[in-house]
Amino acid sequence: MSDITPASWTALTILTDRQAAEGLGRALEETMEPDGVGVFEMEDGSGLWEVGAYFAEAPDQTALALLAAAFDARPFVVSEVPPTDWVAHVRRELQPVEAGRFFVYGSHDADRVPAGRIALLIEAAMAFGTGHHGTTQGCLLAFEELLADGLAPVSVADIGAGTAVLAMAAAKVWRDVPIIASDIDEVAVDVARANAAVNDLAGRLTCIEAAGFAHPDLAADAPFGLIFANILKGPLVDLAPEMANHCAAGGYAILSGILNPQADDVVAAYDAAGFDLFRQRSLGDWTTLTLRRR
Structure with missing residues (x-):
């Protein structure tokens, strides 16, 4: 299986209310059949909520506009995501992390593990919270x-x-x-x-x-x-x-x-x-x- 993802599209909007955000997320799933939907509280302390949908093909922007209006959301911002080799990208971006006796690294940095440290291997292909944050x-x-x-x-x-x-x-x-x-x-x-x-x-x-x-x-x-x-x-x-x-x-x-x-x-x-x-x-x-x- 290739690690390169094909081009895809994202549609993102922001709401002020959790209940409305969750309702919009459900409506997206039911009416537009995206590949995935995410509903998240923004991490900046603003109290705002972000709703994102992910599509294999360009979504119907009229339908998105109607849903945004129905849930009092900001207009969706639709973006095309180019094909990406995510494993290669993660390997480029992630450097080993040292924290006291602990050393968090990917297999591509196995030759950099210092002697005497507690080594924690996190594969780039498994970067679900890699330990480098x-x-x-x-x-x-x-x-x-x-x-x-x-x-x-x-x-x-x-x-x-x-x-x-x-x-x-x-x-x-x-x-x-x-x-x-x-x-x-x-x-x-x-x-x-x-x-x-x-x-x-x-x-x-x-x-x-x-x-x-x-x-x-x-x-x-x-x-x-x-x-x-x-x-x-x-x-x-x-x-x-x-x-x-x-x-x-x-x-x-x-x-x-x-x-x-x-x-x-x-x-x-x-x-x-x-x-x-x-x-x-x-x-x-x-x-x-x-x-x-x-």
Whole structure:
């Protein structure tokens, strides 16, 4: 199978209301049969929602205009996406990431792994959150600091794990600690399992599909001494009560996916749920929080 995708088209619009955005997403699927539809809260703290649809052929712009008007959305912006070799593109763009003792790399950089580091291989073809994002680097650095403090949890969870970089980092450090990597997306869970296998960790962590903490395996291993959650502000705030219910007293939560101006809101939500701010770090536009359960 070729890694080069054929030309395609995107149609993007913005709305002010979540309910309307989700309704527009459903209407697009029902009336225009796109290859895919995405509904996302924008990460700039504006409260706006983006709806995107993806088409193999140029979409009917009259139909798009009618749908935008029906849901009080801005006019769709339609763009053609040229054929792209995405694996080659990712390999060019992604450089190894160093975070304390951890070294995240792709197979094309295997000859650059320093001696004495904990190496985490993420294949470019599996770039579902590659570990090269500043939020993941921030989480690894926060993890490094807790390790220096002598952290020794009974169990670990990585919520919204993506490629499971953070869960794998924990599995590399602790051989006998139960570690669960969960994600709401089935594809992400498959990628996490594949990454665990190529890092010789297939038997050391459990990869499951779950929304938040809604899975019996997470209930069975709770309370966790360490919980990673590198997602976004909205889901993090929503998860605060459940995070508290599943975190051991004196345990830690490392949170990221938080834009710098959003950090105070997340800290406030977790303070109300029973966590104290332990450390805070900003890398570029992103903040990582280390919180301790009271």
